[in-house]
Amino acid sequence: MSSETNVFRLGVVINPFAGIGGAMALKGSDGDAIRAQALAMGAAKQANDKMRRALVKIKDVAQLVTIFTASGEMGAQCCGSLDLPHQVVYTSNTEVTQAADTEQAVQALVDTGVDLILFAGGDGTARNVCHIVQDSVPVLGVPAGCKIHSGVYAVTPSAAGEVVAKMLTGELVSVRQAEVRDIDEQAFRQGKVQARHFGEMQVPDELTYVQSVKMGGREDESMVVNEIAEYLSEIILDEPDYLYVIGSGSTMAEVMARLELPNTLLGVDVVQHGSVIAADVTAAQLLELVSNTPSRLMITAIGGQGHVFGRGNQQLSPAVLRAIGRDNFYIAASKQKLQQLDGRPLRSDTGDDALDKALGGIVAVITGYDDRVYYPLK
CATH class of the missing domain: 3.40.50 (Rossmann fold)
Structure with missing residues (x-):
């Protein structure tokens, strides 16, 4: 926890387009073309709702946390909907956010000195976060994507909030290294699961709430x-x-x-x-x-x-x-x-x-x- 204050400093970032291709059977959401196709088919963005289900779990202890986040659908909108006080430390210049926006927002959170980064997305988002964070700051993923093979995600959005609430109230939550994995979406659409290891990040270790890396058959x-x-x-x-x-x-x-x-x-x-x-x-x-x-x-x-x-x-x-x-x-x-x-x-x-x-x-x-x-x- 930051030494400057006795208040937990929580970073919040959302990939608004995470999971948008799932209900449309598009096998992922990576890339402008897939996002455009999903939106044209009537897909609804759900990542903000997923983060909301996590953050609602800390409303009763909001006095114990200072939230830092990104503008609009990348975090501020969700925090505002719950009346959670927050500070915007990154503002996107585009309506359709990209992977670069996620990385720049995460870098701003790291520079702010947050104690934990709570992010909503899928495995592609986890890769973006890992590219910036590596093992410098603990993170916890709110599952919102089509692909969740990485071990840095909570089992449900609500479970992510439960973990954060435990940390805010001083319960003992250890930290462990967890794997970031992602699959080749083109191969995925051809019925092949080709998952690669992209790195590791620190996650709060509450095994009831944080999922395992997906295992293949034997x-x-x-x-x-x-x-x-x-x-x-x-x-x-x-x-x-x-x-x-x-x-x-x-x-x-x-x-x-x-x-x-x-x-x-x-x-x-x-x-x-x-x-x-x-x-x-x-x-x-x-x-x-x-x-x-x-x-x-x-x-x-x-x-x-x-x-x-x-x-x-x-x-x-x-x-x-x-x-x-x-x-x-x-x-x-x-x-x-x-x-x-x-x-x-x-x-x-x-x-x-x-x-x-x-x-x-x-x-x-x-x-x-x-x-x-x-x-x-x-």
Whole structure:
């Protein structure tokens, strides 16, 4: 904490365009072309709302913090909406902010001598922050992007706020090094996950609230994945009149392979009567489909993190999930995946707090052929 005052100095910066391509099935938000395409398709910017969900957690202890931030949608607007006193230390000269704006804002926060930088974005934003900060200042990410492979993010926006509140009130929160990773978006759009290590930053170490680096699958799970895929594919064949929404990932790809259907590995497909009726759908397309037909959702949890909703599947919007209904979700994960969570719950981060609460509780997780365990979803 700064020696000049006894007030915690918090830096806040937002990438306003983080995650804008997710609901549009664009597999990322990097680059002017993708942003323009997403906006033209009607995408809504959500990063400010994500940061708001974090900062609301410190309103009751606002007297313990001085907030430094960037202008407009990069931070000041969000702080103002919560009536949190703040000082603007960086002003962007453009309406459509770029990676350079993020880096310049972060540099201004570092120069101001903040104790922690709280930033909202995805893995691309984490790279920008890391380029400036490295290990000079602790950081904590508010997850708002399409891609969250880095270990510098809290598990949900609210969890990020909880960590900051702990720090403000003097609770013991240690600091550890966490990895920054990002994937090649062009390869991602071709169904390939090519994640690279870009550096490390210091993050507050409260394991209940800060996620692990995303883990890939392992060969010793192949038999379990085959069993899960066999079971789910039989469900689809036995009740073909339902509209089946098939989530992303290798487990769901195996389901589609058993049905001998084409699959979007890193997107959402829709199956009915044994055929793919819509491939790589957007949130809007999906909502139109599930609003008029009894539907079921098949989805798996992200290994190492436990996220079921809100990571790489923004096409499953709150409206879509409500239309399908919680009782029509098939959540699949191997027991090894669940054990890797070390007691942490599965996570729902839809961007709608009321929905996350409604989806929470004990859920049945398919862990093999007609084999389930009951596990908390939060």
